[in-house]
Amino acid sequence: MAAVSSRAGRRRPRAARRFPSGRCSGAAASPGGMAGAGKVFATLRNHWKKTTFGVCLLSWGGNWLYGKHCDNLLRRAACLEAQVFGNELIPSSMPLKKATVFLNPAACKGKARNLFEKNAAPILHLSGLDVNIVTTDYEGQAKKLMELMENTDLIIIAGGDGTVQEVITGLLRRADEAAFSKIPIGFIPLGKTCTLSHTLYPESVNQVQHITNATLAILKGETVPLDVLQIKGEKEQPVYALSGLRWGSYRDAGVKVSKYWYLGPLKTKAAHFFSTLKEWPQKHQAALMYLGPTERPPEEPEEKPSRPPLYVRLYRRLRLYWSPPRKEIPQEVAPEDWQELKLSTVELSIATQNRQLDLTRTEDFMNICIEADTVSKGQFVNRGSQKMRDPHMCPEGSQCIQASRCILQLPEGTEGSFGIDNEEYEAMPVEVKLLPRKLRFFCDPRMREQMLRAAVQ
Template identity: 50%
Template sequence: MARVVKVFRTLRNHWKKSTFAVCVLSYGGYWLYGKHCDNVLRREACLVAREFGRQQIAPQERLRKATVILNPAACSGKANNLFEKNAAPILHLAGVEVTVVKTDYEGQAKKLMELMEQTDMLIVAGGDGTLQEVITGLLRRPDHDKFSNTPIGFIPLGSHNSLSPSLHLLSDNKVKDITSATLSILKGETVPLDVLQIKSEKEQPVFALMGLRWGAFRDVSSTISKYWYLGPLKTNAAHWFRTLRVRLYFLRHCRVCSTNTECTRGNTHNSCLYSTTLEASACQLELPEASGTFYNIDNEEYEAMPVEVRLLPRKLRFFISAERREQLLSQTQ
């Protein structure tokens, strides 16, 4: 009993050190628990993948081939480690013949797609930038009609993964998102997605899945990371500072307009009466050149210039999780 009293007396007399030790131990315990949960998720995913690998195939059949375009620089250089720990073991256990091609610099994925041979499935391991480069390089090929039938899997390894919510049920755990996306590739369910072709007079066309953003909100979102030191207030701070130097945005008369609007050449239209969206399969955006403004194509920044945007319906097929497909079907009913 005296020893217990002595311990409590020591803790009380050195309360600052005791408080610091409790904080360190609590954080360490939380970190270890998180690592344990991640290992459990990996183990469960590997057990599911092993069942795919145990399936028998006929002697004349061959293993499924998968070409992986991996961007090691994604997620601040952590993408390669994330792929090797969370995705690669699942693909190998499932009996997939995997060919991993790593990019060394920005824009290389476009060139790699020009040289890619036919494969059973194409897997993009990276973020929005990697995915946009891959589909742009794929659809620039002369034989893109043949390669458009190749199903594409997206493993979210980047800082921005805008397509993931359309394909998988997201969580607050990076490991779970990666393993779930990899398992959905093995299960083989696909969904056709529309693609935007964005073409200027001077450059080759760029292809996008999520869209083109231009204007004040795009400019604000590009500056949020500069206020990282403000923590949860960084978004509010970016909007507030932007209002101090707001600039005027407008679009000129475009070639293709909705039948619900009346456009006059030379006039500007900042609102559309009785409409929140303009439905069109193609439109011409006459963005002013050399004005110092930019627009985003799938979260990748481009200098603003006049472009023609055309919708390519159901152009590519992507792997989708069964849970997400059921959710989409229930929303349409």
């Protein structure tokens, strides 16, 4: 019994427990984890060029995706706002408003069609408008299509300055332009240069927001009257402009800026600098005749007065029958007071006041700026950069004239080109006439309020 009890009292020593592979205690795992992290950091440090490139690529990709997400949110908000207009009830007897869109797909280096279809077209279709999109295939086609266009309630121009100039030229060349010029016009900025957008819409860094704001402004219905310049040569049909006409050395150098694209931010200064090497001093000789400003007539009411009752109309007819009006003696028209000026300038510009619109002014005129020809090469290069930002700026020392009509006579054999709303035309003797408040363009309500506040102050 004793032997049995002694054997029973013996126990084998237990083997140390082993953790399954991949599991370890916190104390045991710490050195291995630190070693792994150290290897990662060492690898990144040894390949710092690849690491830097990868970080930059990931940052750019994340920023690009975030920008796309924000653009989609802007489009969604604009579509919801447009749907409010589309959900409005209209009488069954009232037809849908017809909107004719002139789209230039070549604008913005061929990106205009994609920009329009993604940002503007959904808003127009959700608004309840009967939209008819006319796509141009070549330069000058918008003029011909505009001359053949049937009746419409809205005209929408989707493109840049060139598209705007073509459409308004075709509109004002029509035989019935008096009626068609009363149709409100919308402008969706899709081109490389969109001068009107600075007047009609608030400034925006985001292109999607700028396009959606312009499209929503058409639905809101606020309009402003804009002046138009009628530019007529000796033989050609008149051309119409909303910004103005430029003729001179700054315009010629600005056209060549794109040739020096490889110089990056220095391309503008390079174009003007190389322009001074070909010919200096650069003078343009001409003769100018002009008329002074004209008084603004009272604005016509937008709503026509209601027809008077029958008894009022009968009374008026009887009064005219028994006491016919006397024949008025025609008054002699005073001769027009033309002013004549011989000029020598580095650049001449004739501009409307659409860039700085004043809705309460009492006189109508266009601004003629004759820049002095005594400019140094350094001033020419520096001023050329300013002219690229504001083409119709009038520098200090220039002669400024306010006129309602002018005739520009050029010497025989004059070469070069005019810039009319950033479009190139052959230089020739022309007559420029101001058509005050000729067209009405849709604008953002905030911009209209801002113009009215500025006029009151």
